Amino acid sequence: MLLQQVLNQVASAIEKKEFKSARRLLQSLEKKYSDDPYFLWTTAIYEQSKGSDKKNVLFLLEKAYNRGLKDLNFLRQYGVLLLEFNVYAEACKVFGEIVEIKPDDVEAFIYIAHIFSKTGNPISTINTLKIAAKINPAHPAIPTIYCGIAEALMISGYQEESVETYKKAFELDDKNIYFASNYLLQLNYMDMSRKEYYLLCQKHRTLWENKILSDRPSFPQTEKIKIGFLSGDFYYHPVSFFTRALFENYDKNRFELHIFSNLEKKKYDEITKRFIEKADKWHDISKADLQGRAGVIKKEGISVLIDLTGHTNNSEKAVSVFGCRPAPVQVSYCGYPNTTGLKSIDYRITDRICEPDDAQDYHSEKLFAIDDCFLCYQPYNEEIPDCSFKNPHGRPIVFGSFNNLSKVTVRTIKLWCDVVNAVPNSKIALKYKYFNDPKLREITIARFVENGLSADKIIIFDFNFAIKEHYAQYNKIDIALDTFPYNGTTTTCEALYMGVPVITILGDRHVSRVSASLLSAVGLGELVAEDEKEFVKIAADLAINTQKLAEIKRNLREKMQNSPLMDKKSFVQKWQNAILDMINEVKSEK
Numbered sequence: 001m002l003l004q005q006v007l008n009q010v011a012s013a014i015e016k017k018e019f020k021s022a023r024r025l026l027q028s029l030e031k032k033y034s035d036d037p038y039f040l041w042t043t044a045i046y047e048q049s050k051g052s053d054k055k056n057v058l059f060l061l062e063k064a065y066n067r068g069l070k071d072l073n074f075l076r077q078y079g080v081l082l083l084e085f086n087v088y089a090e091a092c093k094v095f096g097e098i099v100e101i102k103p104d105d106v107e108a109f110i111y112i113a114h115i116f117s118k119t120g121n122p123i124s125t126i127n128t129l130k131i132a133a134k135i136n137p138a139h140p141a142i143p144t145i146y147c148g149i150a151e152a153l154m155i156s157g158y159q160e161e162s163v164e165t166y167k168k169a170f171e172l173d174d175k176n177i178y179f180a181s182n183y184l185l186q187l188n189y190m191d192m193s194r195k196e197y198y199l200l201c202q203k204h205r206t207l208w209e210n211k212i213l214s215d216r217p218s219f220p221q222t223e224k225i226k227i228g229f230l231s232g233d234f235y236y237h238p239v240s241f242f243t244r245a246l247f248e249n250y251d252k253n254r255f256e257l258h259i260f261s262n263l264e265k266k267k268y269d270e271i272t273k274r275f276i277e278k279a280d281k282w283h284d285i286s287k288a289d290l291q292g293r294a295g296v297i298k299k300e301g302i303s304v305l306i307d308l309t310g311h312t313n314n315s316e317k318a319v320s321v322f323g324c325r326p327a328p329v330q331v332s333y334c335g336y337p338n339t340t341g342l343k344s345i346d347y348r349i350t351d352r353i354c355e356p357d358d359a360q361d362y363h364s365e366k367l368f369a370i371d372d373c374f375l376c377y378q379p380y381n382e383e384i385p386d387c388s389f390k391n392p393h394g395r396p397i398v399f400g401s402f403n404n405l406s407k408v409t410v411r412t413i414k415l416w417c418d419v420v421n422a423v424p425n426s427k428i429a430l431k432y433k434y435f436n437d438p439k440l441r442e443i444t445i446a447r448f449v450e451n452g453l454s455a456d457k458i459i460i461f462d463f464n465f466a467i468k469e470h471y472a473q474y475n476k477i478d479i480a481l482d483t484f485p486y487n488g489t490t491t492t493c494e495a496l497y498m499g500v501p502v503i504t505i506l507g508d509r510h511v512s513r514v515s516a517s518l519l520s521a522v523g524l525g526e527l528v529a530e531d532e533k534e535f536v537k538i539a540a541d542l543a544i545n546t547q548k549l550a551e552i553k554r555n556l557r558e559k560m561q562n563s564p565l566m567d568k569k570s571f572v573q574k575w576q577n578a579i580l581d582m583i584n585e586v587k588s589e590k
Contacts, residue, residue: 003029003033003036003038003039004038006025006028006029007029007038007039007042009025010022010025010026010042010046011042011045013025014045014046014049017049019046019049019050022046023046026039026042026043026046035063035067036067037063037064037065037067037068037069038064038069040060040061040063040064040067040069041060041061041064041069041071041074043060044057044060044061044064044077045077047060054081054084054085055085057081058081058082058085061074061077061078061081062078064078065078065094070097070101072098072101072102072105075094075095075097075098075101076098076107076108078094079091079094079095079098079108079111080111082094083111083114083115086118088115088118088119091111091115092112092115095108095111095112095115096112099112104135104136106132106135106136106139106141107141109128109129109131109132109135110129110132110141110144110145110148112128113125113128113129113132113148114148116128117148117151117152120433120434120436120437121434121437121439122152122153122155122156122434122437122440123152123156123437123439123440123443124437124439125148125149125152126149126152126153126156129145129148129149129152130149132145133145133146133149142172143169143170143172143173143176143179144169146165146166146168146169146172147165147166147169147178147179147182149165150162150163150165150166150169150182150186151182153165154186154189154406155404155405155406155434156405156434156440156443157405157406157408157409157444157447159186159189159190159406159409160190162186162406163183163186163187163189163190166179166182166183166186167183169183170183175207177207177208177316177320178316180204180207180311181311181312181316181319182311184197184200184201184204184311184341185310185311185312185336186406187200188337188338188485188486188511189406189407189409189485189486190485191411191485194361194362194508194509195361195362197338197339197362198339198341198361198362198363198364200341201338201339201340201341201364202341202364204341205340205341205342205343205364208319208320208322208323208340208342209320209322209323209324209342209343209344210323214324214325214344215325216325216328216586217298217325217326217327217328218328219303219328219583219587220301220302220303221301222256222301222303224253224254224255224256225254225255225256225303225304225579225580225583226255226256226257226258226300226301226302226303226304227255227256227257227258227302227303227304227305227306227579228257228258228259228260228297228300228302228304228305228306228327229243229257229258229259229260229279229306229308230260230262230297230305230306230307230308230309230318230321230322231259231260231261231262231263231307231308231309231318231335232261232262232263232264232286232309232313232317232318233263233308233309233313233335234259234261234263234271234272234275235263235267235268235269235271235272236269236270236271236380236467237271238489238490239308239334239335240271240275241377241378241379241380241490241493242334242375242376242377242378243308243334244274244378245376245378245568245571245572246376246572246575247275247278247279248278248378248568249568249569249572250572250576251576254576255576255579256280256281257278257279257280257281258279258280258281258282258283258300258302259275259276259279259281259282259283260283260285260293260296260297260321261282261283261284261285261286262285262286262309262317262318263286264286265284265286271380281300283296283300285317286317290320290321290324291324293317293321294321294324294326295326297321297326297327298326298327302326302327303327303328303329303583304327304328304329304330304331304579304582304583305321305322305326305327305329305330305331306331306332306333307319307322307330307331307332307333307335307336307340307345308333308334308335309335309336310332310335310336310337310338310340311336311340312335312336319340319342322340322342322344322345323342323344325344328586329346329347329579329582329583329586330344330345330346330347331345331346331347331348331349331365331368331579331582332345332347332348332349332365333348333349334349334374334375337486337489337510337511337514338509338510338511339362339363339364339365340364340365341364342364342365343364345364345365346365346366346582346586347365347366347367347368347582348363348365348366348367348368349368349370349374349575349578350367350368350369350370350374350510351369351370351371351372351373351374351517352369353373353513353516353517353520354374354510354513354514354516354517355367355369355510355513356508356509356513359509359510362509368578368581368582370574370575370578371574372521372564372565372571372574373517373518373520373521373564373565374517375489375517375518375565376565376566376567376568376571376572376575377493377497377518377560377565377566378566378568379493379494379497383467383468383471384467384468384471384497384498385468385471385472385475387475387498387499387553387556387557388472388475389499389550389553389554390475391546391550392478392543392546392549392550392553393546393547393550394546396425396426396427397423397425397426397427397478397479397543397546398426398427398428398429398459398476398477398478398479399416399419399420399423399426399427399428399429399477399478399479399480399481399539399543400428400429400430400431400474400476400477400478400479400480400481400500401416401428401429401430401431401480401481401482401483401488401491402430402431402432402470402473402474402480402491402494402495403432403482403483403488403491404432405432405434405440405444406486407483407486407487407488408483409483409484409485410447410451411484411485412483412484413447413448413451414451414452415481415484415532415535415536416428416448416453416481417448417451417452417453418452418532418536419481419503419535419536419539419540420453420457421452421453422536422539422540423539423540423543423544426457426543427457427458427459428448428453428457428458428459428481429459429460429461429476429477430444430458430459430460430461431460431461431463431470431473432463433463433465434463435460435461435462435463436462436463441460444460445458445460461473461476471494471498474494474495474498474499474500475498475499477495477500478500478543478549478553479500479501479502479503479539479542479543479549480492480495480500480501480502480503481502481503481539482502482503482504482505482515484505484507484512485507485509485511485512486511486512487504487507487511487512487513487514487515487516488502488514488515489514489515489518492504492514492515492518492519493518493565496518496519496522496524496556496557496560497556497557497560498557499553499554499556499557500553500556501524501527501542501549501552501553501556502515502518502519502524502527503527503529503535503538503539503542504516504519504527504528504529504535505528505529505530505531505532505534505535506528506529506530515528516528518565521563521564521565522556522559522560522563522565523559523563524552526538527542
């Protein structure tokens with residue numbers, strides 16, 4: 001009884017932030033109760049409240065847990081801290097104990113689903129969140145639960161179900177920027193009409209920009225033209241592969257490059273360090289609020305602000321900044337394959353292959369096409385192995401795709417099955433990080449079998465997180481097959497760089513035409529089909545004509561390195577000229 005009374009006094013002192021009093025009370029108990037689980041728990045609460053090292057807090061909670069403490073609040077605190085330290089197996093066990101004690105604990109199921117998501121088990125994520133939703137359909141977290149289900153459905157290749165679930169989440173919380181961006185992003189994986197998509201963007205744009213737009217600010221009077229890049233993707237991420245050339249080759253006499261980074265510091269890596277070194281100035285705005293982010297950009301005198309995010313990662317920290325109009329010229333580039341819908345973004349950099357003739361009708365930004373490809377691929381060569389070329393003559397052809405399942409639609413699966421069935425003895429190899437989930441492997445194979453391909457023709461590669469191993473897997477395939485309607489971009493470049501030709505179809509919008517642009521840039525426009533029938537024919541003909549295939553594969557990396565797709569100096573010059581033209585165009589409008 002005495003112990004509980006004193007611990008209550010400690011809790012009261014902690015609540016009042018009287019930490020010295022709390023410490024004295026704990027010291028009075030320490031000699032007698034140092035191994036008591038409630039004493040250990042209260043000590044952990046004290047240490048956490050005064051900002052002690054979380055490792056010490058975790059140590060105390062672990063001791064209390066090992067001494068049999070089963071209080072629900074304690075288990076929740078312990079489980080959450082385990083998650084912070086990525087101790088997923090133990091955290092799952094703890095939240096499982098909560099569910100055993102309280103089977104209707106929605107929050108515990110949400111945490112368990114989060115663990116499944118973090119450990120690459122999307123099917124278990126879906127099933128667990130569905131249980132949470134069923135327990136209490138009126139729970140305040142239902143919109144978030146729907147969003148989590150939708151994300152897991154999308155990465156599992158269930159595009160239609162995913163979009164419908166995102167739609168439910170957004171309808172329940174239609175002011176939520178995160179939900180809105182995810183909804184718009186995922187629609188790119190669907191065959192929605194361009195007009196319908198554009199109208200949706202227009203409808204919801206006020207989430208990111210005020211209904212009454214801020215006036216365009218005057219051009220800063222600076223010695224050099226200051227260009228700002230806003231993104232949370234300056235680490236080992238596809239955006240870094242396609243922006244690297246700009247930072248390594250820009251005209252330092254004329255331009256000054258600033259990075260406004262939303263990237264959490266815990267995600268910094270060697271690539272982040274390179275961008276910090278190459279940029280004229282690095283601004284960490286990850287913890288700033290909206291006005292703070294916009295204010296930093298205005299203060300720095302940025303003339304041209306580049307959005308590298310669109311409706312992808314951290315749009316609420318990126319696209320919303322553009323709605324504040326902190327720079328006189330605002331541009332969308334590279335990170336998002338469609339219109340943002342924002343009137344405050346003036347231009348979108350693209351190329352003439354990526355956009356059909358009527359593309360401007362479906363963009364709020366003015367499309368600005370540069371010659372050749374709008375991208376410049378610059379991989380980090382120290383992470384890439386040599387092409388291990390093997391002549392395909394006399395052995396079964398292996399087709400392949402390393403794209404995310406979010407891009408592998410039913411249409412894509414049917415088309416790939418037709419290709420493999422058109423080439424005797426051929427197989428198809430798939431690689432995707434979530435294939436470590438055996439349930440997802442099983443479901444994926446079943447989807448191909450349902451579309452006419454026997455299971456023995458499907459190869460699932462283990463996912464290896466080592467970058468060199470990832471690239472080395474391309475040496476095991478002969479021909480890569482593209483996805484529809486959302487093409488590969490990084491995966492297309494990776495395949496080509498590893499000597500693997502890619503077959504694609506020219507679609508009716510940017511997201512369906514990127515691979516065509518990349519292939520044309522490396523002189524392989526012949527591998528771009530007009531429709532699905534021609535796609536099968538091109539793939540089958542190339543597989544059968546092993547002499548032609550061998551010739552393409554043998555020279556592909558060198559050909560790519562000498563192509564506009566990797567000509568960094570020429571590309572940067574074109575890109576800089578585009579920026580200058582935009583500036584002059586905006587100035588002439590005043």
